Amino acid sequence: MATRQSVLRKIFSWKRLTPVKSTDAIPPYETSEIGTPRDYTSDRYLGYFEVGEYQNMARTIIEKYLNAERLARMQILPHGYIVEIPIQITPDIVRNLAEENIGVYQVIRFAKTEAPPE
Secondary structure, eight states: OOOHHHHHHHHTTOSOBOOSOGGGOSSOOSOSOTTSTTOOSSOEEEEEEEEOOSTTHHHHHHHTTOOHHHHHHOEEETTEEEEEEEGGGHHHHHHHHHHTTOOEEEEEEEEEBOOOOO
8 A cells, every 4th residue: 555655756756847837937838827727728737636436437537538648647546546637627527527426535736747849
């Protein structure tokens, strides 16, 4: 069983995090609504979904929203998943989990990740 410290180490092991404050970012972001419900950009954020998993149903639902690159970086934790997604996908994932009667105990948005090199 993972300890709290090992889970936190895993969460913060992502190296490609950038500040969320738009005035400090280089290059400037597409919006001043960074990380808010009004952020309709393609920017990606780390998100943690703590769920009541049953027969991998939650994992299957979350994986539907991930391309191959993001799927490869999905982190599986004892009670949830860390994924890299645009912020606007978060309510869709929660709604789909609820439709399948999967408990969602918390959702945490972490820092914006850098765009992958072109």
